[in-house]
Amino acid sequence: MMRKYFIDIYKTIWSILIGMRITFGHLFVPAVTIQYPDVKPKLPERARNRLYVNMDDCIGCLQCEMACPVNCIEIETVKSLPTDDLGTTSTGQKKKLWVTKFDIDIAKCCFCDLCVYPCPTECIKMTDVYEFSEFDRNNLLYNFVTLTKQEVETVKAKAAEFEKEQAAKKAAAAAQAKAAPVVAPAQQSPPAQPS
Amino acid sequence: MEQILRNILDNDFFVYGIMGIVPLVWIVPYALFAIWLERKISAHMQDRLGPMRTGGWHGWSQTIADMLKLLQKEDIIPAAADKTLFNIAPYIIFVSAYAAYAVIPFSSGFIGADINVGIFYIIAVTSLAVVGILMGGWASNNKWSLLGAMRATAQIVSYEIPSVLAVLAVVMIAGTLSLQEINNLQTGWFWNWFVFQKFPFVFVAFIIYFVASLAEVNRVPFDIPEAESELVAGYVTEYSGMKFAMFMFAEFVNMFAVSAVAATLFFGGWNSPFGEFLSGPIWGVFWFLSKGMMLVSVQMWLRWTLPRLRVDQLMYVSWKVLTPWAFACVIAVGFWMML
Numbered sequence: 213m214m215r216k217y218f219i220d221i222y223k224t225i226w227s228i229l230i231g232m233r234i235t236f237g238h239l240f241v242p243a244v245t246i247q248y249p250d251v252k253p254k255l256p257e258r259a260r261n262r263l264y265v266n267m268d269d270c271i272g273c274l275q276c277e278m279a280c281p282v283n284c285i286e287i288e289t290v291k292s293l294p295t296d297d298l299g300t301t302s303t304g305q306k307k308k309l310w311v312t313k314f315d316i317d318i319a320k321c322c323f324c325d326l327c328v329y330p331c332p333t334e335c336i337k338m339t340d341v342y343e344f345s346e347f348d349r350n351n352l353l354y355n356f357v358t359l360t361k362q363e364v365e366t367v368k369a370k371a372a373e374f375e376k377e378q379a380a381k382k383a384a385a386a387a388q389a390k391a392a393p394v395v396a397p398a399q400q401s402p403p404a405q406p407s
Numbered sequence: 408m409e410q411i412l413r414n415i416l417d418n419d420f421f422v423y424g425i426m427g428i429v430p431l432v433w434i435v436p437y438a439l440f441a442i443w444l445e446r447k448i449s450a451h452m453q454d455r456l457g458p459m460r461t462g463g464w465h466g467w468s469q470t471i472a473d474m475l476k477l478l479q480k481e482d483i484i485p486a487a488a489d490k491t492l493f494n495i496a497p498y499i500i501f502v503s504a505y506a507a508y509a510v511i512p513f514s515s516g517f518i519g520a521d522i523n524v525g526i527f528y529i530i531a532v533t534s535l536a537v538v539g540i541l542m543g544g545w546a547s548n549n550k551w552s553l554l555g556a557m558r559a560t561a562q563i564v565s566y567e568i569p570s571v572l573a574v575l576a577v578v579m580i581a582g583t584l585s586l587q588e589i590n591n592l593q594t595g596w597f598w599n600w601f602v603f604q605k606f607p608f609v610f611v612a613f614i615i616y617f618v619a620s621l622a623e624v625n626r627v628p629f630d631i632p633e634a635e636s637e638l639v640a641g642y643v644t645e646y647s648g649m650k651f652a653m654f655m656f657a658e659f660v661n662m663f664a665v666s667a668v669a670a671t672l673f674f675g676g677w678n679s680p681f682g683e684f685l686s687g688p689i690w691g692v693f694w695f696l697s698k699g700m701m702l703v704s705v706q707m708w709l710r711w712t713l714p715r716l717r718v719d720q721l722m723y724v725s726w727k728v729l730t731p732w733a734f735a736c737v738i739a740v741g742f743w744m745m746l
Contacts, residue, residue, distance in 0.1 A: 221728060231712040235452045245456040 260323040261342040263316055265356040269301040269335035272309035276327035276336050284320035285327060288313035290364075290371045301333045310371075311357060312364045318344065319352040426519055430508035433696065438659040439470040445707045452711045480648035488645065489546040496543030497646065497653035503535035504660040511667045512587045514677045514691030525586040526578065529668055530571055533623065536661070537563050540632070543654075544642035555641025558718065559632035563623050565725040570619035572733035576612040576740045577601050577672045586668075590676035597680035602673040605743050612736045613673045615729050617702070620665035622725070624658060627710040634715055666702035667695070674698050 246253050255261075272289035289309040292298055298307035327336055346352055359367065412422045443458065447465065450457025462468030484490055510525040512518040522528060537560050544556020580601060581589045593599050602613050622629035633641030643654045670676055676698070677691030685694075716724065 217727075228709075228713065232708060235708060235712045238454055239448070239451045241451075241454050243451065243456045244454050247456070247459060 255340050255342075258338075259340060260325050260338045262318060262339050262344055263321060263327070263354075264337055264339045264341075265314060265316070266335040266337075267311065267314065267356055267358045269303070269333040270311050270314065270356075271301060271305055271307050271333055272311040273332060275330040275332070279326045279330050281324060281326060282320050282322050284317040284322075286313060286315045286317075287311065290367050291374075292367075293370060293374050301335070303333045305333060310359065310364075310367045312359060312367060314356040316354045316356065317352065318354055319349055427509070429517065430505070430511070430513070430519065433513070434505070434508070434660055434663070437663060437700075438656050439474065441659050441662070441703060442470045442473075442655070443467065444704075445710075448704070448707045449711045452708075474652065477648055477652040482648045482650065483645075485548060485645050487548040489548070492542050492546035493645075494650075496539050496546060497650045497657070498539075499542060500536050500539035501653050501657040501660065503532055503539060504657045504664060506532040506535070507664040507668075508660075510586055511664070512590055512671065512676055513695055514688045515587075515590070516688030516691070518587050521585065521587050523588075524584045526574055526584050526589075526668070526672070529586075529664075530567070530574070533661070533664065534563065534567055536657070539657075540642050543646070547642070547645035549645050551638045551640070551644045552642050555632045555634075555638045555644070558638075559625060559642060562625070562629060562632060562721060562725075565722060566619040566622035566629075566729075569615050569725060569729035569733040570623060572730070572737055573612040573616035573619065574668075574672060576609055576733075576736045579737070579740050579744060580604055580609065586671050586676070590671060590678060593675040594678050596682050597675065600673065600675040600678075600680075605740050608736045608739045608743070609673070611732060612740075613669065615733045615736070616669055616672070617705075618724075619729060620669065621706060621709065622721070624661040624665055624706075626662065626706055628713040628716050629721060630715055631718060631721060662703055662706055663699055666699045666706065669702055670695065670698035 272287060274287055274289070277283075277285045277287045288311070290312050292308060292310055298310070300306050323338075325338060328338060331337075344352075357364070409422065409426060412425055416422055416425075443466070446469070447457045458466030458469035460466055461472050484493055507529045509519040510522060510528050512521075540559045540563075541556045544552040544554075544559070547553070577589070578584060581592050583589060583592075589601075593601060597603070601609050603610070621627075625632050632638075633643060638644070643651055646654060675694075677695040679686040679690060679694055
C-alpha cells in the first residue's frame with residue numbers, strides 16, 4: 213500500500229515531465245495551418261468545384277441537362293436557318309442550334325460531375341474556383357449564354373418565320389397535291405410565338 | 408522610490424497614490440500580452456498558429472481588440488441574480504489579486520509597502536478571492552455558477568495548506584516574513600537562491616508551492632471550478648462584457664502574483680543570477696519580471712500539457728500528497744537549521 217503511494221507519485225511526476233517534453237517539442241514543429249485567404253491549398257487534380265461552360269463549343273445537345281440529377285441546368289435551343297453559319301466547335305463538330313438559354317443554378321448543383329461526362333464536345337467542365345459565395349441566392353443562377361437579348365429575339369423570330377414559311381410551303385405543296393385548295397394555307401400554319 | 412517621490416511631492420496622499428498605481432503600469436500590459444502569449448503558446452503546442460491577423464505581426468494586438476469588444480458589450484445581469492453581490496464580485500476578486508502587489512518587491516528600489524509580515528499578508532489577501540468567487544457564483548443564481556464556486560472554494564481552501572507550509576520552509580531559512588529581507592538574503596550568485604539551499608528540501612517545497620499555486624489560481628490541471636466540459640464556465644457563466652473581462656484580468660493578475668511570490672521566495676526575486684553582473688535597482692526590475700514571466704510561461708506550458716483532474720483526485724493530491732510532503736519538508740528544513 214505504502215509502496216504503491218510512492219510509485220504513483222514517481223509515475224505522476226515522470227509522466228508530467230514526458231508530457232511537457234512532448235508539448236515543448238511541438239512548440240517548434242511547423243504549424244499545419246494554411247492561412248486561407250493568403251495561402252490557398254493545392255486542390256487535387258480532379259477537384260469538383262464551380263461548373264463552367266465554354267459556349268463556343270456548346271452544340272445544344274441537352275445531354276448535360278438530362279444527366280443532371282438535381283435539374284440545375286436549363287437549356288433552350290432554337291434551330292438555325294440553313295443559311296446561317298454558326299461555325300464549328302473546337303472538336304470539329306458543326307453547330308446547328310442557337311443556344312438561347314443556358315442557366316446553371318449553382319445553388320442547386322450537387323457537384324456530382326455527371327454532366328461533364330456525357331458532353332460530346334467537352335465544353336462543360338469543373339473548374340478550381342470555389343470562392344463564389346453570394347449574399348443573394350439569385351446571384352447563384354449563372355447565365356452562360358453569349359447571345360444578347362436582342363440577338364436571342366431575332367434568332368427566335370427568324371426561326372419562327374422560317375418555320376412559318378416552311379409550313380406554308382408544305383401546305384401549298386399539299387394543296388397542289390390535292391389540286392383543290394379551299395382554305396388559304398397561311399392560316400393553317402401555327403401562329404408565330406412571340407418571344 | 409518612495410523616498411524620491413517624497414522628495415518631489417512632499418504629500419503623503421500623492422506618494423501613496425502613485426506607489427499604488429505603479430504595479431498597474433506593469434500588470435495591464437502584462438495581462439494583455441499574457442493572454443495573447445497563452446493563445447500563441449497553446450496554438451504552437453498544437454501545431455496551429457493562433458491569432459495571426461489583428462495588428463499585423465502575428466496578431467499581436469488581438470487582446471487589445473478583444474478588450475475593446477468586451478468594453479462595448481451589453482452588461483447583462485440575470486433577472487434572478489442578486490444584483491449587488493453580482494456586481495461587486497468581479498471587483499472583489501480583482502482587488503484581492505491586486506492587493507498582493509502591495510508587498511511584492513519589484514526591485515531593491517521599489518516595494519509598495521515594506522511590511523515585516525509581507526508573505527503572511529499575501530497569503531491572507533489572496534485567499535480573499537474565495538469570497539469573490541463564492542459571491543459571484545452564488546449571486547448568479549445558476550447551478551453551474553454555484554457548483555463552480557463551491558468547487559473553487561473547496562479547492563482554494565485545500566491548497567492553501569500545502570502552499571503555506573511550503574512557504575514556511577523558506578521562511579524558516581530566512582528567519583523573516585518580509586519579502587524585501589528575503590530577497591536581500593539571496594543576493595549574489597544564483598546558488599544563493601533558496602531553491603538551491605538545503606537541497607533537496609527547499610526544491611521540493613518549491614514544487615509543492617508551484618503545484619498548490621496552480622490550484623489557487625484555478626489553472627489547468629486544477630481548473631475544475633470553471634471546467635468547460637462540465638460546468639460551462641463555472642462561476643463566470645453568467646458574466647459578460649467588462650465583468651467577465653475583470654474575472655479574466657484577475658486570473659492573469661493572480662497568475663503573475665503567485666509566480667512573483669515563487670520568484671521572490673525561491674529564485675532570488677530581483678537579484679541578478681550572476682553576482683554583481685547587471686544588478687541594481689533598474690536591472691532588478693528586469694530580473695524580477697523575467698523570473699516571474701518564466702514561471703507564468705511554465706504555468707501556460709503545463710496548462711496545454713495536462714488534462715483536468717477529477718474532484719476526488721484533486722482532494723487526493725492536496726491532502727494525501729502535497730500536505731504530507733510539505734510537512735516533511737518543513738520538518739527536514741527545521742532539523743537542518745538546528746544542526
